[in-house]
Amino acid sequence: MFLSNSILRGLPVAGLIVAALGLAGCSQEKAEVKDIIRPVKVVEIAQAHDTRTLSYSGSVRARTESALGFRINGKITERLVDIGQHVAQGDVLARIDPADYDLSVNSAKAALDAAERQVETVDLARKRSEQLYTKNFASKAQFEQATLAYNQAVATRDSARSALDQAKNQVIYTDLKADRNGIVTSVGADVGQVVGSGTPVITVAVDGEKEVLIAVPEMEIAEFKPGKNVKAGFWSDNALALEGKVREVAGSADPQSRTFAVRVSLPNDPRVLLGMTASIEASAANERQLVSIPLSALAEKDSQSIVWTVDRGADTVHARPIKVAAFAADGVRVAEGLKPGDVVVAAGTQFMTENLKVKLAGGIAQQSASAEDGDAGQLR
Incomplete structure (x- = not known):
């Protein structure tokens, strides 16, 4: 509403007052028309899952590996x-120089030949002594001494024979075989x-069953028990997925990494090669379910952590106190104050005031209620 200068000059003082009041009313009416309705980006807290997925990477290896040596x-x-x-x-894998061991065999053969000749000699002496003893031309002590010498010669011969066998084995051991x-x-x-x-x-690496070796932190090792079924995926082939089973769990943690070695057996599949990188996924129950929200949704009021929730019926926002459990790389874990179905302002919280009219921009993204280590949902 506007009045020209000529009209204002023709009005009495009372008329000027009335006109001024009229102009003030127009300004107030114009301000009311310009009430701000702010567009906001929001996320909706979805229903939490009863289980969460644990994922660890490891390498494919043979269940049995033999470190062979001479x-x-x-x-x-x-x-x-x-x-x-x-x-x-x-199959022969490697050889070492057999020269010294061949010489040992020759030496053992010579020692055995000498021992056998000695046995023949003392055997003749024993038999002669026995004949003389039976005819009373030799004493019993002489006969027993001859018998003892024979037995000693036989023992020496047997020892020489064993030494020869051992020397021959040494030659065989110069070949390292699989x-x-x-x-x-x-x-x-x-x-x-x-x-x-x-x-x-x-x-x-012995042919046969293959396995994946993974390192599991101590806070999750209770979820891995021998016999537990897990899923195995492979970086080299996204379409390759196998059902594995936990075969062995280390009895103590590694002193450096503080993780436990877990071995997962895989079914026999020719596509799985030694050294491949595999991802092992196991399901675990959610003992403590926390709501995960973006960091940008967190605000503070009177030294209290809050979020701004949207009343869908009135399209207004309201501050709600929350209890923060932890901060993570992908968002904030909320222990108390939010529940599935709540719509939370995800960006621009510094512009929010109580009962501010808002308009949802771009629809409502889903933000899942998750376990303490769950993934945060993404804004759309």
Whole structure:
């Protein structure tokens, strides 16, 4: 409502007052028309799940791995296999220099020959003594002494024979052989290296059952018991999914990482190769269900943590005190104050006032009530 200057000059004082009051009424009416209805982005707290999913990554390995080494000392002269090569039981994997052990065999043979000649000699003496004793030309002591010498010679011969067998075994041990079928996974020593008995030279992953080794933190280890069914996925093939079973749980935590080693058996599948990265998923019950909200939804009023909830019927917002349980990388865990079905302002909380009229912008996103380590929902 506007009055021209010429009209104002023609009005008496009373008329000017009335006109001024009219202009004030128009301004108030215009202010009421401009009441702010603020668009807001919100999330809805969805119903919590009774279970949560635990996921850990690990590598595929053979259930049994044999670190093979020579049973004798020596210098490696040949390595006959490479990493990744499949070997069969009895295949020669490496050799050490057999020269010294061949000499030991020759020496043992000579000692055995000497022992056998000694047995023949004392046997003749024993028989002669026995004949003389039976004819009373020799005393019983002489006969017993001859018999004792014979027995000692026989024992020496048997010892020499055992020494020869042992020397022959030493020669056999110069060949390192695979004791089972499998795949060579590592080489610990190579040609020219002098190794001691038992030093790991070649590691063979035995054919058969495969497993995944994962590390589980102590707060979740109670969810993994031998025999528990889990799901195994593989980074190399998203379509490959297998049902696994927990086979073994370590009895103590690793002193460095404070995690427990858990072995998960996998069914035999040719698509699963050693060394693949696998993801093991296991379900666990939610003992404590917490609501997860975005960090941007959290506000503070009178030193109290609050969120702004939307009254769907009146399209107004209201402050609601909450109890924060924890902060996470993906949001805030709320222990008290919210329930499934509540609509919470997710952004722009600094512009909210009690009973402020709002308009929901872009619909309502779902924010799940989750366990303490659950994933926060995303705004849409």
